[in-house]
Amino acid sequence: MSGARDLAGLPLSYAEVGSTGGALPDGYHHLDVTRVVGQGRDWFDVAAARVLTWQVQRRAGIRVDAEREVALGVRAVLGLGVGPLLVRAPVEVVVVTSEQDRVGFAYGTLAGHPELGEERFEVALREDGAVEARVRAFSRPGRWFTRLAGPVGRGLQRTMTDRYLDALTQPR
Template identity: 55%
Template sequence: MPASGLPGRNLTYPEVGASARAFREASPLPSGYRHLRVERELGYGATDFDVAATRLLTWEMHRRAGIRVPPETPRAAAGLDVQLGVGLGPIRTTAPCRVIEVFGTDRQRGFAYGTLAGHPESGEETFVVELGEDERVIGTVLAFSRPSRWYTRLAGPAGHLVQRRIALRYLAALTV
């Protein structure tokens, strides 16, 4: 399915924008969800920052982490709907998301997306690449979610471990 226009799909949670706000303001994530925050050093200097930010905003991070993203998917932009494919081998499911916000400065780039109806989880995830004053490039994934499908509820705490593993794969995919 094309990267935009997933008709009839609505966001599956009311706290829209909360993950990006929590990152920017160091405020708490919404209660009633599992919370996730992982960080990793990705490289050093402006060139590594630009490479990591480009991988993030062009969905290359997702692809390198093993998430299927349709090849025609444009660069992350607010309001863009994307149909991600997740799973192992023949056991796959779709994970429709909507980009909530894209942000950037000379030293920070990122975006947040939220889950749409049909996603195995309900919640939001923010991805950020930052160039620190010490020139280290740091990647961060910040999320809140809860199961929304029978199979993710059945997975219980193992579902959170899977989410953490995927977040770590995202950051590894950004490492220059």
């Protein structure tokens, strides 16, 4: 898998940068899933650390080759699969949220990613003490094989979303 250092000069592959923070743009498949993943400030701190250190992706079974931990402008190559069947997905962090009771980030797809769009990962500590995780995305096929996958690809996205949320629910 080519690494994050090989991403210099690659442009974002979509125009609606930051749109996972508001109304999701037309012309894309939309995903918005929320789940309570724990309780209390201590679990919020664990979940927030997992979000900001790529552990959500790693714990979900995705290989992450990143320049560094999550920060605005950081680029990474995400990989899913085995051996020659590894799908390489270059991304750039386009939004970072760091508030007392809400932490998260969004990455956008770079040229060469199998999809076009953006995905956001957030955790929030609600007033009732529940820790709520949210995955929000908009995407459309960006390569021939993702266009061919059609509904199967959307099913895979939903499965990965469940795995991301599971990564925030699992004990240390």
